[in-house]
Amino acid sequence: MAAKRGKNSAHSRNDRSVSSIWNELLYDIRFGRYKDADKLPPETELAAKLGISRTQLRDGLAILEQSGFITRRRRIGTVINRHVTEVSTRIDLEVEFLDMIAQAGYIPGTIHLEVKTITDNEKVASKLQIPLHSPVLSVARVVTADGRPAIYCVDHVPYERIKDYNFTPKDLEPPIFHFIENFCHTSIYMDLTEVSPYTADEHISELLQVPVGAPVLHLDEVAYNINDEIILYSDEYYADGILNHIVLRKKF
CATH class of the missing domain: 3.40.1410.10 (Chorismate lyase-like)
Structure with missing residues (x-):
């Protein structure tokens, strides 16, 4: 399934909303640069690629984890839960x-x-x-x-x-x-x-x-x-x- 990506990359550090960060991360996990990955990169590297602060990144990751798409595990890193990301529709998420x-x-x-x-x-x-x-x-x-x-x-x-x-x-x-x-x-x-x-x-x-x-x-x-x-x-x-x-x- 293909998806249409929003124009998020041009936003500056200070005007990125948590929802836009969440959406870009989820897109990259499902269809983009991390679609074949088992884990996300370290926070410093990931924040740099997104052009945001680590605080903003952590807010976005927290929502992804709360929604079940990832699990952050000590000494292992941020694991992508493919059995969750592959679900196309969920009624427990507020989606238009x-x-x-x-x-x-x-x-x-x-x-x-x-x-x-x-x-x-x-x-x-x-x-x-x-x-x-x-x-x-x-x-x-x-x-x-x-x-x-x-x-x-x-x-x-x-x-x-x-x-x-x-x-x-x-x-x-x-x-x-x-x-x-x-x-x-x-x-x-x-x-x-x-x-x-x-x-x-x-x-x-x-x-x-x-x-x-x-x-x-x-x-x-x-x-x-x-x-x-x-x-x-x-x-x-x-x-x-x-x-x-x-x-x-x-x-x-």
């Missing part, structure tokens, strides 16, 4: 849908984008922990894999979290994380996800192009920022037979 589809080897796309304001949904209000009738921005989309509907997702953002109302439906076409960063002026730090089986009703059947009653994976997700504030509630449905849903579990 389009990236998830691409990582699974498909061409991603988006259809059926619907944007509206809702005020009367008891379940949504309960999940967001806001009073009923409070305005909520609802963004529904179908994500495709090689043109085939793969994921139906409805994102809900409470209006009280939006800081900049100067947005248009065009601003909601990218993954919802971009809207949250640009118009809510915050970012997702973690989420709690309930995973359950679901049988497609007529609405889901039409959107995912599966028979009524077909098995569908349902993810019910509440996302928080670093201040423990609820920022997003997502209702997600995954068509069967397109993505492998794998979870990494580590012993502590």
